[in-house]
Amino acid sequence: MSVTRERIIELGEDLIRTKGYNAFSYQDISSELGIKNAAIHYYFPTKANLGTSIVKTNIQRFEEMVDNMHSRGFDEVQQLNTFIKIYIKSYREQKVCLVGALSPAFDTLNEVTQKELSKMIDLILQWLTNILITGKQKGLFAFNELPESRASIIFSSLVASLQFSKVISTIDYKNICLSIEEGLKP
């Protein structure tokens, strides 16, 4: 694959996560990469194409992470912790996650991008739900809610607290993450 293409996707993701989908332009990318506006259109004819590719790349990255954890024989506690660490990294980088950046702008997205975003959230929530079910069966986790609801609460806590941490400095994000994990202990 093309290096430029990969750089465009990388920078596009960064811009979505810092400014939002409707606030970044092809100019933002081209000027940063030292190329011309039309070069972006060469790889991604429309902004919707780029948006879709960025979400697809993120889905792939998530799936690779899950595969990697399975091949390493991670248990449910370790898997959840690995996932949470991604969010702590985003917190340090002062960026919201892709899902948290795109979801509020859902109505303004292209249909194809919308479907990919749906797929991504579905995938994460189903994975988290299964982690919770299996972890509970193994006695690694304890909770009273439906696993689907608890999964939504955990994922939402990570996503929105990250959004808040950009706005207010008093958010103790690491402690929130710790509380999420502690709250599942038997």
Add this chain to the structure above:
Amino acid sequence: MSVTRERIIELGEDLIRTKGYNAFSYQDISSELGIKNAAIHYYFPTKANLGTSIVKTNIQRFEEMVDNMHSRGFDEVQQLNTFIKIYIKSYREQKVCLVGALSPAFDTLNEVTQKELSKMIDLILQWLTNILITGKQKGLFAFNELPESRASIIFSSLVASLQFSKVISTIDYKNICLSIEEGLKP
């Protein structure tokens, strides 16, 4: 106050909550209200002015709600439930909350709007934290985390699950809300 001014603020809030701050334009408002573009600029010279006014109006609304609950003698369980009901209403209207719409676009906002948004999130989190502390003292709530962390987790769950509910249809928002309340029971 002017009826038109109030309508602009109302419609502006709606647009932010459906499309996002950087996706709506003065044209969206003026065409909907049957007035001209410049009429909006008469009341709000810049988009930043309008954004700030919308956040300020929301802060005022929140403070009025809190005052109202106090004067009605609501206990902590009732107060939390009243707050959650606002989010269930937003869910039915297929709109994210103002905080969830603006926070991801924080970097693109005017400094004054940023400060008002910070103030709003601070206000809500401080109120929620106090509700949790007092409710726990009264034996109405039980939880192990720091009240600040639990407040962040609860608020984040409401905000981000609402965002997800716009993207995926399988989100059982009412059950998530129920789980949040159940999870605090002694």
Add this chain to the structure above:
DNA sequence: TTTGCCACTTACTTATTAGTAAGTATATTT
């Protein structure tokens, strides 16, 4: 009756946006 203010409209500017058509240098294949 005139003066002045309020709530706009008309008509405009400037900047930025996504997107396109045609051209070009370099490397690769035939």
Add this chain to the structure above:
DNA sequence: AAATATACTTACTAATAAGTAAGTGGCAAA
């Protein structure tokens, strides 16, 4: 050596954005 594909650039269009300056109709106070 010629043809072709790749990875762009040049130069543009059309639409939309925020914002402004000057004008206007109606109503109220002086």
